[in-house]
Amino acid sequence: MAVTASDTRAAVRSAAMAAPSLSTSAVEALMLGLATGPICLASCGPVVLPWMLVQPQGVRSHARQLSIFLSGRLAGYLVFATVVWLAGIALAGAGNARFWIMGGVQVLLAVGLLIYAAAWPHARCGFVRSKNNLVQIGTTSSAPPQSRPTGAIALGFLTGINLCPPFLVAGVRAAQLPTLAAALLFFAVFFVGTAVWFMPFLSLGVVRRTPSFMTVARMAAVLLACWYGFTGGSLLIEKAIYG
Amino acid sequence: MRARILAILAYIGAAVTLLIAACVPFVLMGVFSNAVAHAGLHMDPSYSGGTIVRTVAHGRYQTDVYAPVRPRALQQVHAFVQVAFRPVSALPRHVSEEIDLDGDGQPDVRVSFTVPTGPHARPIGEVVALNAKYQSFTMPGNYSFSEMMVQSGGAVVVRVPLR
Amino acid sequence: MASRVLPRPPAFRSVGRSVLLTLPMALWALLMFTPSFRQPGRNSHIGALLVILFMTALFFLMMRTGKTYRWRRYFFVALGLLFPVGFIASLVAVRGTMSIPIERMVSGDTPFCYMVIPMLILPAAVTRTIIFPGSILPTASNPHSIAIMIGLWLALTLVVGKAWCSYICFFGGIEEGFAALPKRMKIRKLDPRLRLVPWAILLFVVVLSAALFEPVYCMWLCPFKTVTEYPAVHSVQTAIQMGIFITLFGGLVVVLPYLTRKRTQCAFFCPFGAFQSLFNKINLFEIRFDREKCVDCTLCQTACPTMALSAESIREGKTLLNCMKCGACVDSCKKSAAVWHLKGTKVALKPERARLLFLYGAWAMATMFGGSILANSISTIIGFLPLR
Numbered sequence: 001m002a003v004t005a006s007d008t009r010a011a012v013r014s015a016a017m018a019a020p021s022l023s024t025s026a027v028e029a030l031m032l033g034l035a036t037g038p039i040c041l042a043s044c045g046p047v048v049l050p051w052m053l054v055q056p057q058g059v060r061s062h063a064r065q066l067s068i069f070l071s072g073r074l075a076g077y078l079v080f081a082t083v084v085w086l087a088g089i090a091l092a093g094a095g096n097a098r099f100w101i102m103g104g105v106q107v108l109l110a111v112g113l114l115i116y117a118a119a120w121p122h123a124r125c126g127f128v129r130s131k132n133n134l135v136q137i138g139t140t141s142s143a144p145p146q147s148r149p150t151g152a153i154a155l156g157f158l159t160g161i162n163l164c165p166p167f168l169v170a171g172v173r174a175a176q177l178p179t180l181a182a183a184l185l186f187f188a189v190f191f192v193g194t195a196v197w198f199m200p201f202l203s204l205g206v207v208r209r210t211p212s213f214m215t216v217a218r219m220a221a222v223l224l225a226c227w228y229g230f231t232g233g234s235l236l237i238e239k240a241i242y243g
Numbered sequence: 244m245r246a247r248i249l250a251i252l253a254y255i256g257a258a259v260t261l262l263i264a265a266c267v268p269f270v271l272m273g274v275f276s277n278a279v280a281h282a283g284l285h286m287d288p289s290y291s292g293g294t295i296v297r298t299v300a301h302g303r304y305q306t307d308v309y310a311p312v313r314p315r316a317l318q319q320v321h322a323f324v325q326v327a328f329r330p331v332s333a334l335p336r337h338v339s340e341e342i343d344l345d346g347d348g349q350p351d352v353r354v355s356f357t358v359p360t361g362p363h364a365r366p367i368g369e370v371v372a373l374n375a376k377y378q379s380f381t382m383p384g385n386y387s388f389s390e391m392m393v394q395s396g397g398a399v400v401v402r403v404p405l406r
Numbered sequence: 407m408a409s410r411v412l413p414r415p416p417a418f419r420s421v422g423r424s425v426l427l428t429l430p431m432a433l434w435a436l437l438m439f440t441p442s443f444r445q446p447g448r449n450s451h452i453g454a455l456l457v458i459l460f461m462t463a464l465f466f467l468m469m470r471t472g473k474t475y476r477w478r479r480y481f482f483v484a485l486g487l488l489f490p491v492g493f494i495a496s497l498v499a500v501r502g503t504m505s506i507p508i509e510r511m512v513s514g515d516t517p518f519c520y521m522v523i524p525m526l527i528l529p530a531a532v533t534r535t536i537i538f539p540g541s542i543l544p545t546a547s548n549p550h551s552i553a554i555m556i557g558l559w560l561a562l563t564l565v566v567g568k569a570w571c572s573y574i575c576f577f578g579g580i581e582e583g584f585a586a587l588p589k590r591m592k593i594r595k596l597d598p599r600l601r602l603v604p605w606a607i608l609l610f611v612v613v614l615s616a617a618l619f620e621p622v623y624c625m626w627l628c629p630f631k632t633v634t635e636y637p638a639v640h641s642v643q644t645a646i647q648m649g650i651f652i653t654l655f656g657g658l659v660v661v662l663p664y665l666t667r668k669r670t671q672c673a674f675f676c677p678f679g680a681f682q683s684l685f686n687k688i689n690l691f692e693i694r695f696d697r698e699k700c701v702d703c704t705l706c707q708t709a710c711p712t713m714a715l716s717a718e719s720i721r722e723g724k725t726l727l728n729c730m731k732c733g734a735c736v737d738s739c740k741k742s743a744a745v746w747h748l749k750g751t752k753v754a755l756k757p758e759r760a761r762l763l764f765l766y767g768a769w770a771m772a773t774m775f776g777g778s779i780l781a782n783s784i785s786t787i788i789g790f791l792p793l794r
Contacts, residue, residue, distance in 0.1 A: 049609075212602055215602050218606075219603060257690055264565045265770070267774065268438065275561055280553035282534075283534055286535070286539075287529075290512065315533070317619070363507075391512075394509060400512055
């Protein structure tokens with residue numbers, strides 16, 4: 001007899017009759033996010049770092065970009081929370097589906113980083129005025145063009161649906177909650193716990209953006225894109241061949 | 244005046260550099276090496292196997308059970324538990340032992356192997372999981388940092404993957 | 407910039423004066439290799455003696471001719487060619503293969519290489535963990551322990567800084583040898599942005615190593631795995647890794663240096679070189695340009711093996727951050743505008759004095775470190791020869 005998604009949902013709901021209260025779930029989500037934040041940082045940091053380095057100088061500018069990025073990430077979290085709760089954890093967490101999603105997300109991240117590195121207009125004309133010093137800490141700099149939010153949201157969303165282990169742990173927990181709103185709240189608070197670990201990226205705003213610095217950041221973005229493309233592609237090929 | 248002071252400082256600095264150079268093989272290298280050695284650093288457990296939590300004595304040889312090693316961050320290593328049988332020279336020709344890995348008093352795996360004869364030879368054997376937490380495997384097979392049965396450091400080292 | 411117009415320095419120094427200036431270095435070499443003479447074994451004695459003579463002779467020629475680059479290059483190429491010989495021989499003697507079996511990694515017997523140092527910093531700072539399959543303290547089977555090698559690196563870097571890449575690194579001499587073979591460049595134009603690639607690779611390997619908790623450069627990108635040791639090939643992944651190592655070695659260390667007459671691996675790839683460049687900020691010795699004498703002939707730019715000079719930097723009288731103080735620009739300058747300089751003193755006031763002060767430190771370290779490698783390799787080669 002086939003088990004449908006609605007059967008799974010009903011079973012989860014009945015099992016969650018004795019689920020803890022919302023406040024307890026929120027505290028649990030926050031603790032889980034704070035504890036697993038380093039893993040999130042390790043997973044998403046290689047994407048965020050080169051992307052932040054090509055942003056205009058200034059802590060305020062960085063704060064704006066980081067908040068847009070984190071908004072995209074939150075959107076990814078909430079989409080995942082909705083899928084997990086509606087369709088059951090079997091779809092998102094177990095079996096081969098997880099690896100297909102991870103591989104696909106990593107390839108998309110690679111493409112996103114490549115587009116960002118190739119499309120950034122500032123460094124293309126900046127090298128004519130290159131200085132000897134690679135990095136300077138300072139506040140005076142000619143302001144490069146403002147970056148558009150779509151890239152930040154896209155990168156944030158992709159990292160938001162990257163199925164790293166703490167994400168799956170949170171998913172299992174959220175699937176046990178009685179209502180969709182509770183699951184969304186759980187993931188939102190979990191997001192807050194992980195987002196705390198991204199705050200140190202704001203310090204990159206004080207580093208002066210010389211043309212050489214921006215070129216290095218773009219090159220690093222390309223290299224990291226190659227890495228994500230390689231690991232994501234390997235995962236997809238391995239699953240396609242071996243199942 | 245300022246230029247003169249700077250130049251004097253520069254030559255003092257150069258002299259100090261030469262003095263440092265002269266001290267490198269006799270003093271400095273040892274000082275820095277000792278500082279690194281006493282900095283409280285340890286090898287990554289995926290390489291070292293972790294810390295020993297339990298030793299079972301068997302007369303001439305002993306079985307060391309290590310703490311479980313779990314991957315950090317995005318480390319590409321599955322979780323495992325290491326067991327070491329040492330010394331190799333005191334092991335009987337065939338070893339078969341049921342081992343409690345998690346310290347609950349119940350055997351979790353049965354490790355069986357033929358002790359290798361040469362210093363670079365690998366044991367032939369198997370690990371049978373008696374507890375669903377662990378994975379069975381047979382060697383020779385695919386070696387990885389989380390699944391192996393090798394002769395290393397004067398011991399037979401077995402790493403049992405965790406599910 | 408300097409405003410004094412100085413007489414052109416003599417092309418040659420007298421023999422007597424050269425001998426006098428070489429004497430401290432000869433005594434230093436004797437001091438460094440005296441323990442070798444106390445050990446049994448004729449081969450090690452011969453190796454030590456040859457190295458003492460070799461290093462002393464090169465330093466004498468540096469003093470006699472007033473040139474640095476050419477004589478340094480003989481030592482450096484010899485080091486690059488002979489290091490793999492001694493290293494591979496010791497690997498084969500101990501474990502019978504160049505490949506690193508997993509047993510060696512688990513027992514902490516992998517010799518530590520300084521190239522991995524930048525990747526260790528973040529994981530060690532955050533978790534006190536060394537992400538390298540070696541041992542912290544030396545053992546009988548692994549004297550090149552992590553503590554010893556990091557201690558050695560720190561001590562040498564205090565003295566030479568980025569000149570590590572010209573006097574200490576036992577890999578750079580291979581490509582410097584290939585770069586010296588042709589008379590002319592086959593590829594003359596190189597994009598100046600290529601000199602930023604090592605910084606990008608440094609950022610890439612540091613970030614990824616911290617995320618993956620493994621030395622990414624060693625596992626995926628080191629060209630010199632081809633001539634030292636590498637993880638045993640037993641899977642698709644390790645086969646891909648080996649393919650990358652061989653391709654990078656062939657391209658960056660053999661072919662491109664031959665075509666460009668540049669040290670392409672060092673200048674356009676090596677993340678450790680980028681890391682060492684940071685020490686140029688604090689090192690007292692540098693190369694500067696006397697703008698009064700410079701005629702912008704760009705001979706120095708052509709001669710520089712690592713593109714550490716740009717038109718803009720020369721206008722400012724400086725080199726770029728990745729200058730490894732090999733002396734090629736100084737030796738090629740016909741107007742004596744490129745000079746050795748001690749920071750804090752006037753540019754071009756006493757360049758030979760600055761050069762001497764620098765060379766005594768750098769050559770002493772080269773003799774101590776590189777010389778011991780040369781002696782060991784020579785001793786190994788003599789051991790292979792069918793001599794009675």
